[in-house]
Amino acid sequence: MSNFSHPYIANSEQDKKEMLAELGLNSIDELYSDIPDSIRFKGKLELPHFQSEFEVKEHIEKLLSKNVSTRECRSFLGGGLLDVYIPAAQDELLRRTEFYSAYTPYQPETSQGTLHTLFEYQSMICELLAMDTANCSMYDWATALGEAALMTARINKKGNKFLYTAATAPNRKEVLKNYVSGAKLEIIEIPYDKETGKMDKEKAIELMGEGVVGIYFENPNYFGVIEDEIEEVIKVAKEKKIVVVAGVDTSSLGIMEAPGNYGADIAIGDAQSIGAGPLNYGGPLAGVFAMKFDKKWTRQMPGRIVGITLTPKKGKWAFTNTLQTREQHIKRFRATSNICTNEALMAMSTAFHLALLGPQGLKETGESMYYNAHYLKEELEKIGVKTVFNSEFFNTFLVDLKIPKDKKEEFTKFMLERKIFAGIPFSLDGETYDYLITTSYLLKKKDLDDYVKAIEEWRNE
């Protein structure tokens, strides 16, 4: 390959020649001379190639142009993610190459920017959740749940059962199942009350028997229902030293109580909903993992943690990765988790967002979502469409549409024609679909009225 030159490769042909000469070699091939011929690839690779940056850009933009975004079509989709607005100032900070092109801060003295920002992220998460300590992120809410289950088993070494409610998001249940499969941790589902959609508390208490290491519930739960009758369950859990794990919609925390204030030992969620980043077709996200401080338990926490430390200059404290001896690069098979690369930039982005939003902004976005959802519910009721569960909710509810299986696609199309993503279909009976509707703070009254109108038209057709 003579005279190959490309912007992503530093050396020219001349440089190569000089370097090879200094090494006493004739060709780079000699550096591969130890590789057996039998395993070398001799075919021609079928890969795309574009001649210039301009053409790469054209190609990818053309592909993406086939998508329809939530800026073109009103979105009532949630399910653990939220359609958010990313302020220009936040994006400006995210574009700082000093942040995004750095590695994990293994050399703290030259990485104070990353460490300081991650410490602020941890601190803001603690303020939001009323917790003492948080890690620098897990991959997402679902994997945070898997890690939380494993952690409760490390704390309660004698047990092997983890309880979770049936009103947990299906995708998170799937990841949980997968994460506990190796640990021989049995997961047991607590049913929900068919009338209220809340956790069946009698059943939960009954299940908290021998060998239970932890209990998990979501608040609001997957149906959007607020779990406001869990005091007794948490009390029993505490008596039995069962670790209480709460999964929360982080965007609700401007108006909803923080899990640390109602008894959760560990709180998880996704920072995407409080502005870590846009939807990005489901990733990257930022799994939140926070807990009450406990000298022993905190050492069982997975992931990276930034702490404060001293420098040689008296009075000048600084930041560093701490408790590293729990991590895989040192502890190998004795590590608390295998996680290495996390979602650090998304965590930093969360700090930027929350610093801009402030307590007032957080409250306002929460209120907007609450008003939107409750208005929509009432308007739907006016046309005779009810919610499945008659319980208090935040910004999400399950609407009783009962779309038959064979009509689902038609319904989707019908709503799309009216520039609406209708919600997440959820089947309670296996035959028909109800829809989980989430109202973000980007929706206005007209969008909600159009939704109601569309449903009315659908029912009249």
Add this chain to the structure above:
Amino acid sequence: MTYKQATYDEPLIFELGKPGRRGHLPPKTDVPPREITIPSNMKRKEPPQLPEIHEGEVVRHYLHLSQMNYCVDTGIYPLGSCTMKYNPKINEALARNEKLCYIHPYQPEETVQGILELIYNLQKILSELAGLPYCTLQPAAGAAGEYLGLNLIRAYHHDRGDYDRIDIITPDSSHGTNPASTVMNGFNIIEIESNKDGQVDLEALKAVVSEKTAGFMITNPNTLGIFESQIEEISKIIHDAGGLLYYDGANFNAIVGMIRPGEMGFDVLHFNLHKTFSTPHGGGGPGSGAVCCSERLSPYLPVPIVEFDKANNRYFLNYDIPKTVGKIHGYYGNIAIALRGYAYICALGADGLIETSRQAVLNANYVMRKLEEIDGLVLKYNRELPRKHECVLDATPLKHEIGVGAMDIAKMLISRGYHAPTVLFPLIVHEALMIEPTENENKESLDRYIQVFKEEIAKAKENPQYAHDAPYNTAVGRVDDAWATRNLILSWKMIKELEKKGQWPPQWPEDH
């Protein structure tokens, strides 16, 4: 070149601002306000203590912090096994396309045909580079890829009624994630010692394989930068015993397009798109750990896989995988990261990717041969063998001679405005300096790095205390990691509690 990192006495953001200041006005609904009827036990009583700052001050605060950070665009960043290559700027621009940012994973398929096609294309590309026909982008990072790969291996054995295969074998030079993922997955880990050439010891391997062997995990070239040239024999030993081979793709930048793991006998692998395919490391993440596998592991892949329906000319999410291991991520993985990797591959093509690897290997060998001339550094394991994309020098002689070890060298280098190698890894080299320059450094840059390395070690020889007191010129001097672990101050909330007890700011010990 003189170097001085920007240094600010930047407070914690919680110490800035005053009540009533706003940094951003979020959109508000025009639906009339109403009473909030959240039951009182679930209603927020105390607002979270977030900062109240105007926009300009937020930007200034984080801009100051950003300037106290070294990054790939500051200078050479030769962290071994991390592949800190340049992050092309076009990829960042493309990832801000509204038709990527604002699409929800549960949108109707007809509204996401563009991104599905891109995912499909990337699955095909990665399969082509792996020499393994099936691919999923679901794992969010390399370790998640390993975890999934092990899931597939277990599902395969169990599906055959082979429940006793509980051993995963890995060399002691492997990445820490390998044994960690293994144990997290419920397997038993067996670590075997490397031979004098830094490669897998075939006799040691034969001694541990058995009817309990589930699989073998290795990166090739290994973490010493040495190619495991006996990979075919290894593959035969493992496969004959009924086990499967896992390829840790962290070191793939050495061999892209020239050697395919499928042809080496591997059954499953992960790629680190944030290493080989240029996506940014983000100060620790996000990454993307795509997994490719052979036909026999494909029935167990996680759901959904993106497929193409030729008859209807549409891409779709296939959830119909009856023996699937389930899910490893809430949705489909780090798609906005995958897009950057795709753009990188499109820009280089097959010839470009191959050239990238060759230059990365040339750079690593060039640096290695120059640095091993330094008295006090040695190339452990067979020094005749060429290295691939990285090399590991051992500073043990220097440590014995003057008490200056790998960590001290790292701190001297960062004092000069050059990033340190990965230090003290792999664990089989005591004072390891693991260097991976990547193809992003030209000859002048490498020569400067070598020169600085020599100068700093010369200074240390003159005055070892100089080395122990490094770094200089960075935002802060050498931090005390042990103090951090002993005291565990992990949030603003914990600081406030210390303040109440009169224990903040921290007191410096007399002998510090």
